Amino acid sequence: AQPSSGEMRFKGGRRELTIRNGSAVLRTNGESFDATDILKDMSAHGVDIGRVSGKTMSEMLKGNKTALPGASGNSVFAIVKGPAGYGLKAFQIAKQIHSAAAQEI
Structure with missing residues (x-):
């Protein structure tokens, strides 16, 4: 992040x-999307x-x-492309991993 006058900028790929000021813009491949x-x-x-x-980020x-x-709960997050632009996707992580044999019982 590079804060300059209240602005944070992140790059990934x-x-x-x-x-900036509670709003966000995502830019990729020359296009801009509202990411608020x-x-x-x-x-x-x-x-x-x-x-x-x-x-x-x-x-x-x-x-x-x-x-x-x-973050609340056992979640991980990713920014993904959807039909209407980009959004945040939450993934739940299992609290306990069971073996295949234990699940069959």
Whole structure:
């Protein structure tokens, strides 16, 4: 993140996310998308956006599933492309992994 006059900028792969005054823009391949809903979704999951490191955000921008500071529950997140642009996707992590034999019983 490179804060300059209240602005944070993150890069991951060909994607770049700029956060300014509570709104966000995601740029990729010469196109810009409103990414403010990504911030709202992160906040709804209890994530403190100010505590998300540049490395963590970079991994999310690449589409990698990433744990976020303050997130409620056992979730990891990724920024993914959908029909209406880009959004935040939450993935639940199983609390306990069972062996195949134990599941059959």
